[in-house]
Amino acid sequence: MRELQVACSSCNLRELCLPLGLQRADMDKLDTLVSTRRRVRRGGALFHAGDPFAALYAVRTGFFKTCVASEDGAGQVTGFQMAGELLGLDAISHDRHTCDAIALEDSQVCVIPYERLEALSREVVELQHAFHKIMSREIVRDHGVMLLLGSMRAEERLATFILNLTRRLQARGFSPTALVLRMTREEIGSYLGLKLETVSRTFSKFHEEGLLQVKQREVRVLDEEGLKRLVNAPGV
Amino acid sequence: MRELQVACSSCNLRELCLPLGLQRADMDKLDTLVSTRRRVRRGGALFHAGDPFAALYAVRTGFFKTCVASEDGAGQVTGFQMAGELLGLDAISHDRHTCDAIALEDSQVCVIPYERLEALSREVVELQHAFHKIMSREIVRDHGVMLLLGSMRAEERLATFILNLTRRLQARGFSPTALVLRMTREEIGSYLGLKLETVSRTFSKFHEEGLLQVKQREVRVLDEEGLKRLVNAPGV
DNA sequence: CGTGACCTTGAGTAGCCTCAAGAACTGTGG
DNA sequence: CCACAGTTCTTGAGGCTACTCAAGGTCACG
Numbered sequence: 327m328r329e330l331q332v333a334c335s336s337c338n339l340r341e342l343c344l345p346l347g348l349q350r351a352d353m354d355k356l357d358t359l360v361s362t363r364r365r366v367r368r369g370g371a372l373f374h375a376g377d378p379f380a381a382l383y384a385v386r387t388g389f390f391k392t393c394v395a396s397e398d399g400a401g402q403v404t405g406f407q408m409a410g411e412l413l414g415l416d417a418i419s420h421d422r423h424t425c426d427a428i429a430l431e432d433s434q435v436c437v438i439p440y441e442r443l444e445a446l447s448r449e450v451v452e453l454q455h456a457f458h459k460i461m462s463r464e465i466v467r468d469h470g471v472m473l474l475l476g477s478m479r480a481e482e483r484l485a486t487f488i489l490n491l492t493r494r495l496q497a498r499g500f501s502p503t504a505l506v507l508r509m510t511r512e513e514i515g516s517y518l519g520l521k522l523e524t525v526s527r528t529f530s531k532f533h534e535e536g537l538l539q540v541k542q543r544e545v546r547v548l549d550e551e552g553l554k555r556l557v558n559a560p561g562v
Numbered sequence: 563m564r565e566l567q568v569a570c571s572s573c574n575l576r577e578l579c580l581p582l583g584l585q586r587a588d589m590d591k592l593d594t595l596v597s598t599r600r601r602v603r604r605g606g607a608l609f610h611a612g613d614p615f616a617a618l619y620a621v622r623t624g625f626f627k628t629c630v631a632s633e634d635g636a637g638q639v640t641g642f643q644m645a646g647e648l649l650g651l652d653a654i655s656h657d658r659h660t661c662d663a664i665a666l667e668d669s670q671v672c673v674i675p676y677e678r679l680e681a682l683s684r685e686v687v688e689l690q691h692a693f694h695k696i697m698s699r700e701i702v703r704d705h706g707v708m709l710l711l712g713s714m715r716a717e718e719r720l721a722t723f724i725l726n727l728t729r730r731l732q733a734r735g736f737s738p739t740a741l742v743l744r745m746t747r748e749e750i751g752s753y754l755g756l757k758l759e760t761v762s763r764t765f766s767k768f769h770e771e772g773l774l775q776v777k778q779r780e781v782r783v784l785d786e787e788g789l790k791r792l793v794n795a796p797g798v
Numbered sequence: 799c800g801t802g803a804c805c806t807t808g809a810g811t812a813g814c815c816t817c818a819a820g821a822a823c824t825g826t827g828g
Numbered sequence: 829c830c831a832c833a834g835t836t837c838t839t840g841a842g843g844c845t846a847c848t849c850a851a852g853g854t855c856a857c858g
Contacts, residue, residue: 394705402709416705418698425705444694448684458680461697462654468704469630469652469661473638475711476755480846511805519712524846526806542805542855716814747837757815762838778823778837 332386332436333357342410342497343384344438344456352450359446360384362437372413372427372435379417381439385409388433389508393516394425403517405467406430406491406509409498412438415464430508475519478557483518484528485556488538492547503550507543568622568672569593578646578733579620580674580692588686595682596620598673608649608663608671615653617675621645624669625744629752630661639753641703642666642727642745645734648674651700666744711755714793719754720764721792724774728783739786743779 334345335353344360345353363386366372372383375395390407404425407413413435417423447454474483496502507514511522511529518525529545532538537553539546547553570581571589580596581589599622602608608619611631626643640661643649649671653659683690710719732738743750747758747765754761765781768774773789775782783789 394709402712404705404708415698416702419695419702424702444687444690448687448690451680451684454680454684458697459655461694461701462651464701465697465704466652466655466660468701468708469640471708472640472704472711473630475708476638476752510803516712521847522805523807523848527846530806746835758837759816759839760814762836763814766838 332363339410346456348452359442360436363434366429366433368431373423374426377423379421381437383413383435386434389430392425392427480528485553503547568599575646582692584688595678596672599670602665602669604667609659610662613659615657617673618650619671622670625666628661628663716764721789739783
């Protein structure tokens with residue numbers, strides 16, 4: 327758990343992350359709050375379900391998955407987080423984390439001590455706004471996943487997933503067409519409510535149909551409109 | 563839209579609702595914030611997706627469903643809300659509601675003007691805590707639904723749903739075994755990612771197996787342990 | 799170059815969906 | 829209070845999607 331110095335005010339993610347909407351002066355106050363980083367190796371856990379809650383984490387670099395455990399031992403991936411996204415919001419409710427956060431590549435996170443975040447957000451209205459919006463956005467995102475899991479078929483689910491990933495990567499300055507999946511077929515399947523074989527078959531189908539070029543974890547979007555059509559005009 | 567006088571400090575839901583954890587003095591401040599109620603007739607909408615966001619709502623009496631619309635027109639029920647639960651949290655993110663809230667019986671809600679809630683929660687630490695916990699709890703709840711939709715079979719889903727309803731009703735002083743469903747088979751199905759026929763068949767199956775007594779919308783839990791076993795020891 | 803993890807593909811099957819018909823209930827007007 | 833229309837619920841038959849089980853291929857890494 328190496329700790330590094332950090333400053334939100336000079337972070338190139340400040341337009342995506344917690345500081346969104348803050349003025350320069352307020353940003354300086356945020357710098358006093360978010361003062362350390364933490365490294366997590368690929369495969370390592372940022373936190374586990376049951377761990378006491380002390381801080382939220384903002385992904386600085388790298389890629390995470392969060393997964394909840396069900397009663398019978400089987401888990402489910404509830405989300406994939408990339409740079410600028412917050413981890414740990416679920417823990418506020420019970421002062422303990424309710425899911426595992428696992429790094430899918432070597433990563434760095436900014437540590438946001440929660441008590442101090444609450445204190446500062448009582449002083450800085452814009453920070454309060456930003457934080458509430460982030461929590462609310464997480465709720466909206468979850469509703470979108472519920473819609474996906476509850477009413478889409480396999481092809482729609484995977485198309486939605488790929489379009490969502492490319493959109494988020496594009497917002498971070500990456501190519502909107504070429505991406506390298508950081509997660510296994512099984513993890514994608516868990517997130518989308520499918521078995522890994524179904525994910526694999528559906529990738530192959532998209533490949534055959536010229537929607538995607540798929541080579542293991544390297545994916546290139548060849549026909550974005552075709553993918554969007556799949557999502558919007560669901561199978562009969 | 564009839565408006566009535568109301569006071570959190572004298573509300574018998576204060577242990578379930580926003581005021582959870584507040585001291586007497588702070589409760590009085592909350593009373594100045596939550597000063598009006600609104601009636602919604604069965605079938606009526608508290609708000610629609612796209613409506614500008616101004617207030618959160620706490621269910622005072624009655625029963626609601628929230629549903630999001632998907633691109634292709636089909637909707638999905640994202641939750642059922644009963645007394646003491648908050649509606650509208652999703653709207654904070656974009657200053658517009660992202661789902662419809664429909665009353666499933668004649669209902670009353672307390673109106674919580676959002677700007678004033680933010681202002682007061684900068685003053686009253688316990689209110690800030692309570693509000694953040696409520697948002698976080700919604701995120702945890704959504705993760706539970708994602709787990710249900712992503713990895714459970716029909717029987718597990720319905721058993722989970724019934725157990726969840728009875729638990730919440732019990733917390734409100736109702737019988738943990740007898741309940742009257744406020745929603746149709748189709749709405750249950752939409753929430754659980756099943757077709758209404760499957761919901762109906764699964765109810766019939768539970769009835770045959772002696773787990774439930776089902777007569778249209780009247781349900782009596784005969785074997786709670788049996789339901790729990792279904793949830794924890796999934797099929798095969 | 800061997801080992802383990804991950805991915806692809808095939809064959810057969812189970813669970814849920816679709817389509818359809820009829821029953822039970824709700825509420826509305828005579 | 830009853831008849832009727834509309835909605836909701838139940839049940840059956842058949843079909844399709846995604847799952848299970850299985851085998852072999854690819855890739856990363858020591």
